[in-house]
Amino acid sequence: MSDIQLVEAPPGVEGAGFFATSLDKVIGLARSNSLWPLPFATSCCGIEFMATMASHYDLSRFGAERLSFSPRQADLLMVMGTIAKKMGPVLRQVYLQMAEPRWVMAVGACASSGGIFDTYSVLQGIDEIIPVDVYVPGCPPRPEAIIDGFIGIQKLVQTESLRRRNGPEYQKLMASYGIQ
Amino acid sequence: MGKITNEEVLAKLTAAIGDNFTVIGEPYGLLTLETCRDNITDILTFLKNDTVLQFIYLTDLTGIHYPETEKPIGVIYHLHSLVNNVRIRVKVFLADDDVHIPTATTIWNGANWMERETYDFFGVIFDGHPDLRRILNVDDMTAFPMRREFPLEDPNRVDKKDYFFGR
Numbered sequence: 001m002s003d004i005q006l007v008e009a010p011p012g013v014e015g016a017g018f019f020a021t022s023l024d025k026v027i028g029l030a031r032s033n034s035l036w037p038l039p040f041a042t043s044c045c046g047i048e049f050m051a052t053m054a055s056h057y058d059l060s061r062f063g064a065e066r067l068s069f070s071p072r073q074a075d076l077l078m079v080m081g082t083i084a085k086k087m088g089p090v091l092r093q094v095y096l097q098m099a100e101p102r103w104v105m106a107v108g109a110c111a112s113s114g115g116i117f118d119t120y121s122v123l124q125g126i127d128e129i130i131p132v133d134v135y136v137p138g139c140p141p142r143p144e145a146i147i148d149g150f151i152g153i154q155k156l157v158q159t160e161s162l163r164r165r166n167g168p169e170y171q172k173l174m175a176s177y178g179i180q
Numbered sequence: 181m182g183k184i185t186n187e188e189v190l191a192k193l194t195a196a197i198g199d200n201f202t203v204i205g206e207p208y209g210l211l212t213l214e215t216c217r218d219n220i221t222d223i224l225t226f227l228k229n230d231t232v233l234q235f236i237y238l239t240d241l242t243g244i245h246y247p248e249t250e251k252p253i254g255v256i257y258h259l260h261s262l263v264n265n266v267r268i269r270v271k272v273f274l275a276d277d278d279v280h281i282p283t284a285t286t287i288w289n290g291a292n293w294m295e296r297e298t299y300d301f302f303g304v305i306f307d308g309h310p311d312l313r314r315i316l317n318v319d320d321m322t323a324f325p326m327r328r329e330f331p332l333e334d335p336n337r338v339d340k341k342d343y344f345f346g347r
Contacts, residue, residue, distance in 0.1 A: 120331075124337055
């Protein structure tokens with residue numbers, strides 16, 4: 001038998017037959033351990049992601065083995081690779097089709113900053129068109145780095161307030177990208 | 181080796197077209213001609229339809245920009261005679277303010293996307309092309325990015341200061 005580890009319960013008040021904690025923490029716990037990633041892989045970082053998903057590195061240990069190839073059911077948009085300016089509207093469309101709450105991870109130098117492709121045809125970082133939660137450096141990053149970025153996303157999900165996405169700060173962020 | 185030599189190609193071409201072209205050279209054995217846009221359709225049609233030469237395959241159609249020359253914009257045709265295993269290159273140079281050239285889509289349908297690409301990057305206008313619009317760059321682009329005056333680096337970057345790069 002393998003040694004199955006369960007996540008620990010969030011801090012709360014425990015007694016005989018009951019356990020009380022805040023809803024934020026329970027939902028954060030549930031969400032962070034069952035994130036459905038949408039891989040938007042355009043180049044070599046996508047190959048590293050394939051290794052990350054495969055048995056050796058095994059992203060499913062983090063509850064993310066269920067890839068969602070439809071943006072409607074995805075929680076996390078993983079952008080891996082060079083995004084040309086012509087691809088920009090496509091990526092933005094995919095992001096808009098995702099339901100809230102949604103997170104975005106920019107994997108690799110190209111998605112984060114344009115990388116070595118400082119040229120007229122390449123988007124200089126996907127944060128020019130959509131908000132990004134976690135940047136993973138590397139060209140391409142090793143699977144460990146992608147997993148580290150994913151754990152970063154999990155931490156964000158766990159600690160996010162349930163009201164964050166209704167708050168004025170978030171609305172302002174969305175408005176700065178022209179998203180309502 | 182090809183079944184016919186460059187001299188035979190030239191002889192046949194001269195017999196059919198006359199002296200409406202000049203031979204630039206034969207780098208690496210590749211016969212290279214230069215002509216003007218009034219003759220390009222005739223030359224390409226002859227090269228394709230001649231029963232001996234049979235340059236039936238348009239390998240490439242592209243552009244080039246030499247800003248220091250009198251006619252800076254060039255259009256270059258690479259033809260391949262599959263039967264004879266011989267290639268030929270034809271160049272046409274155009275003045276900067278008059279970048280019109282007759283389309284080759286009437287000869288090869290495959291020239292369609294190549295001419296769109298050449299228009300996209302060099303701004304060459306192919307008269308008679310059925311659908312001359314951008315093919316690779318974003319539709320709302322206003323410049324022709326492969327021309328030398330166009331800056332390669334993305335102009336929106338604010339973090340790349342010149343002094344980091346010693347310039």
